[in-house]
Amino acid sequence: MPMQSETAEQVVANSPQTQSTSGGKHQARRPWLAGVIVILVVAGIVVSGILQRVRVRAAVTKETAVMAVPVVNVVSPQQTAPSHELVLPGNVEPYMTAPIYSRTSGYVKKWYVDIGARVKNGQLLAEIDTPEVDQQLQQSLSNLNTAKANSRLPRLPRTATRGC
Numbered sequence: 001m002p003m004q005s006e007t008a009e010q011v012v013a014n015s016p017q018t019q020s021t022s023g024g025k026h027q028a029r030r031p032w033l034a035g036v037i038v039i040l041v042v043a044g045i046v047v048s049g050i051l052q053r054v055r056v057r058a059a060v061t062k063e064t065a066v067m068a069v070p071v072v073n074v075v076s077p078q079q080t081a082p083s084h085e086l087v088l089p090g091n092v093e094p095y096m097t098a099p100i101y102s103r104t105s106g107y108v109k110k111w112y113v114d115i116g117a118r119v120k121n122g123q124l125l126a127e128i129d130t131p132e133v134d135q136q137l138q139q140s141l142s143n144l145n146t147a148k149a150n151s152r153l154p155r156l157p158r159t160a161t162r163g164c
Contacts, residue, residue, distance in 0.1 A: 106130035 109129040113119055 104130055104133045106133065 106128040107130075109127040111126050113123070113125050119125065
């Protein structure tokens with residue numbers, strides 16, 4: 001009667017309820033169930049990240065399309081009276097420089113316009129006194145008169161020239 005001598009502990013250990021809680025098949029299912037849960041959580045994170053990027057890309061594409069349209073303001077020009085003159089300081093410098101010499105030398109006799117003042121086309125700016133040129137002019141006029149006098153000599157009657 002060894003069977004009757006079984007203790008209460010052995011009976012409890014052999015009962016079907018105790019086997020399911022103490023380890024057997026139920027513990028074998030837990031790693032598989034945990035793996036499925038981890039895979040589902042990772043898949044959920046990946047899917048939510050992808051959906052968020054798709055939404056952001058669609059928003060950026062829509063905003064880019066709206067901003068790609070240029071805004072143009074059209075203004076018709078109208079002629080009005082000038083309200084005031086705008087005077088700004090500045091220097092005008094040439095791209096290339098070339099030395100410029102006067103045709104004659106002289107001295108400034110009188111200034112009519114200051115440097116930097118506004119002038120009109122044909123306005124007299126200064127008078128220049130040229131004594132060397134004036135002397136050359138007088139010499140040339142004297143040479144001209146001598147040449148004219150010499151050209152009249154053959155026309156004079158011979159009597160007038162022999163009397164000397």
